[in-house]
Amino acid sequence: MPRLAANLDFLFTDRPLEARFDAAAACGFSGIEMLFADRLPAPTLRAALDAAGLEAALINIAVDDWAAGGRGCAALPGHEDRFRRALIESVERAVAVGARRLHVLAGIPETGADLAYARASYKRNLHEAAETAAAAGIVATIEAINPRDMPGYFLADPDEAAAIVREINHPSLKLQFDLYHTQITRGDLTRRLDAQLPLIGHVQIAGVPDRAEPDQGEIAPAHLLDRLDTLGYDGWVGLEYRPRGRTEDGLGWAAPWGIRGPG
Numbered sequence: 577m578p579r580l581a582a583n584l585d586f587l588f589t590d591r592p593l594e595a596r597f598d599a600a601a602a603c604g605f606s607g608i609e610m611l612f613a614d615r616l617p618a619p620t621l622r623a624a625l626d627a628a629g630l631e632a633a634l635i636n637i638a639v640d641d642w643a644a645g646g647r648g649c650a651a652l653p654g655h656e657d658r659f660r661r662a663l664i665e666s667v668e669r670a671v672a673v674g675a676r677r678l679h680v681l682a683g684i685p686e687t688g689a690d691l692a693y694a695r696a697s698y699k700r701n702l703h704e705a706a707e708t709a710a711a712a713g714i715v716a717t718i719e720a721i722n723p724r725d726m727p728g729y730f731l732a733d734p735d736e737a738a739a740i741v742r743e744i745n746h747p748s749l750k751l752q753f754d755l756y757h758t759q760i761t762r763g764d765l766t767r768r769l770d771a772q773l774p775l776i777g778h779v780q781i782a783g784v785p786d787r788a789e790p791d792q793g794e795i796a797p798a799h800l801l802d803r804l805d806t807l808g809y810d811g812w813v814g815l816e817y818r819p820r821g822r823t824e825d826g827l828g829w830a831a832p833w834g835i836r837g838p839g
């Protein structure tokens with residue numbers, strides 16, 4: 577049965593980061609995921625997780641220029657040294673905090689960039705990410721992000737993400753299947769899960785089109801989570817949405833998976 581993880585950069589954001597761990601645990605979560613895990617020193621993050629009885633399901637690779645529009649650099653030729661530094665630092669952080677999945681962001685190529693050249697460079701960097709992750713006993717993931725939310729992002733098409741994971745064919749490189757982005761760009765979620773399950777290392781969910789709780793709109797959470805269960809997926813499903821109100825008040829849909837508002 578899939579386990580639900582609270583994304584602490586989307587949920588419980590009405591309180592300081594340090595308070596979100598206990599809030600997630602109080603709602604029945606046993607795992608969390610974070611986009612910006614480098615905001616806390618690794619020992620501090622590890623202590624917060626341990627104190628709340630939480631596992632880090634996934635963290636993102638460090639992105640040093642997020643505020644300036646940076647979205648990673650794995651697919652940006654010429655940035656290999658920067659990529660390697662972020663990779664090594666982030667794998668070390670993942671190990672220190674017990675995270676078994678590291679999302680490796682591709683980046684936004686400059687207008688007019690040679691995309692075939694970028695793809696070749698991306699594949700070399702991802703192979704290195706897989707090798708570095710494997711040596712540390714973890715798994716690197718890649719995720720297609722829809723162009724409405726992240727214009728110009730190199731990896732926009734979920735089927736291209738699946739093709740790249742297949743081509744690299746490394747046990748420590750997996751697909752991060754974000755149901756929200758995939759519904760927007762491609763749809764046909766059930767059949768895509770069926771076909772791509774062996775490639776999948778992490779799943780995320782949000783409602784479409786609003787990126788709020790998935791119980792409204794085009795996403796059918798019970799159907800999709802049951803499907804993942806039937807397919808034998810026993811990994812994490814990250815709740816990566818912007819709650820319509822208080823996070824706790826919007827968790828009713830997740831009750832069948834052990835999540836509850838604290839009352």
Ligand SMILES: O=C(O)C(=O)[C@H](O)CO
Pocket residue numbers: 611636679719721754757780816
């Ligand atoms: O935006 C998403 O869906 C993600 O999962 C990334 O990690 C953050 O951009």
Ligand SMILES: [Mg+2]
Pocket residue numbers: 719754780816
């Ligand atoms: Mg996502």
